[in-house]
Amino acid sequence: MNRLPEEDAALSERTAAQPSGCRWCGIPKRPHARRWTAAAGWHAWQAPTDAQILARMRARRARRLAARIAACAPQEARAAA
Ligand SMILES: [Zn+2]
Numbered sequence: 001m002n003r004l005p006e007e008d009a010a011l012s013e014r015t016a017a018q019p020s021g022c023r024w025c026g027i028p029k030r031p032h033a034r035r036w037t038a039a040a041g042w043h044a045w046q047a048p049t050d051a052q053i054l055a056r057m058r059a060r061r062a063r064r065l066a067a068r069i070a071a072c073a074p075q076e077a078r079a080a081a
Contacts, residue, residue, distance in 0.1 A: 019056040023048045026056075 018028050024040035025032075032045035040046075048056070 017060060019048070019053045019060070021048065021056070022046055023052060 018026055021028050022032055022035070022043075023046040024043055025035050025037045027035060027045070029045045034042055034044055036042050
């Protein structure tokens with residue numbers, strides 16, 4: 001069974017930033033060419049599934065929201081650190 005990037009515990013920042021990135025490695029179509037991953041071996045860019053796009057967009061939104069909250073409450077963020 002092949003592993004998709006979303007099956008990893010956390011989406012990498014790069015993968016979350018590219019909702020339309022490759023199904024196997026998250027790299028956008030244009031710079032992709034042929035890549036190797038343990039899951040898919042050598043492969044050309046392949047469209048992500050709807051579930052992958054949704055997961056990436058959600059991860060990106062959550063990251064932005066966390067950054068905005070940290071910016072709005074710098075004292076709390078500092079106290080927590
Ligand atoms: Zn790929």
